Amino acid sequence: MPRPQPISIVFADPKTLGAAVRLVARLGGYIGRRKDPPPGHEVIWRGQAQLMTLCEGFALGKDSIGSTNYG
DSSP states (O other): OOOOOOOOOOOOOOSSHHHHHHHHHHHTTOOOOTTOOOOOHHHHHHHHHHHHHHHHHHHHHHHHHTTOOOO
């Protein structure tokens, strides 16, 4: 069975602190439409929790990639 290809989303490097906060808020569900208010503390908190989970998974996966034989 062929291995599924990973989904890749490319984000531009944030130029300001506000841009970095909006990227984290997007992970928490913030849509960021033109008339939306700035992201609140709850959506930033959810985004930060999601980012930490992604970082932990990346760290775990990075160590196991070389030791697993897929085919």
